[in-house]
Amino acid sequence: MKTNILSLTAIMVVSLQGFSSALETDAPETITSMGQIAEIAHATQEFFWQLVPPMDDPLYIHPDGIVRAVDWKKFKNKDFTSQMTAEMKTVSSSMYPVYRLTVIETRTGELLWHNSLDQLVWQTPAPLDYNPYFFAFEHWNVDSTEALDTQNLLWGRSSNVGAEILLLPEAFMESYEEDVALEAEAAALAAPMAMMLLSPPTVTNLMLAIGVESNEVEVGVYFPSGYTNPVDVFVCSSLMDWDWSLFTNVSSVGISEFTWIDETATNSSSHFWVAA
Structure with missing residues (x-):
């Protein structure tokens, strides 16, 4: 699955207005459908597409950075949920079943869904009005590919960006958030100055x-x-x-x-x- 993946890990992006934990748990709502996950993937594309350089075949998979609550019982697609595989993640010596889901877009607009074993577990067809250069059209205020040069077309594709999403069953969220808060408090006490x-x-x-x-x-x-x-x-x-x-x-x-x-x-x- 993960071929031709662009590594952006050599880039340090720092907001000088303040620092926050790499993992957050204040996701706005419990995930109960594949539609919600697709919306997260599309929002990730819209936010990060300008980070990807104009290469022939780049793919940047952005880690969502938020552990989101999920209620698998409310998913209508049981074929999909039955193939999801949990990874046991440690927080403050406690183990939690975190499901890692990677969603990428093909050049023709289909969404490919991979579980934590990088197995393809689902595929969503492209919308009827799919435009691979939507971001480029919006950015340069044009309505045809003829108005853009090759570099801008390579740069402005939504399929350049995928999303890696972490899901934790809702029943574990309260305990997980408590552990994360305690861990953050302990780290702050141990390192009073700004952390590197x-x-x-x-x-x-x-x-x-x-x-x-x-x-x-x-x-x-x-x-x-x-x-x-x-x-x-x-x-x-x-x-x-x-x-x-x-x-x-x-x-x-x-x-x-x-x-x-x-x-x-x-x-x-x-x-x-x-x-x-």
Whole structure:
């Protein structure tokens, strides 16, 4: 299932207005139908499509980041629910049956649904009025592909983005939320200063870290053992304009880390860094 998947994990996206837990539990409503899940997937596409560069065949699967309550008994499609597989996730030494569902869109508009074993468990047909370039049409205010160049067509496809959604049976939610709250409280007491934000591991094993203390933003690049290639760090303050500039060039020879204060970050509400 997961072929040609674009890795955006080398990108550190930081809001300088505050930090929150990576996992949230304040989902607005209990999931009781496949229609609700499809709406979440489409909302994810609309929110993140501009993050995906104009490549021939990219696919960015965005982790929803919210553990959502689900009531499987209310689903009408029993063939679908019977194929869902739970993963046991640990929170504060407690185990919870979390169902991971990945929803991606084909180039012709069908939705493909995969369970936690990456098995295709359902397929939803494309809408009759499906337009693969809907986002591009809306963004540039055009009504035909002839008005767009090749790069804009590659960039503006809804099928570039998929969604990974975490579902927890409703009966476990109250206990889960209590455990998450206790865990967050313990972490806050153990780390009174702003915690460092780390990007997940990438194929190069490079790591970006962002630290905030007082009004200063410290950026760090960390190299794996034996890494000798130079690293470019790019910065952008608005993904809407897609205006990336070279921030610095780092030589990794003989060092394992490089940190500096980004004084430009204090003048904008958000900042984005990429190490490559």
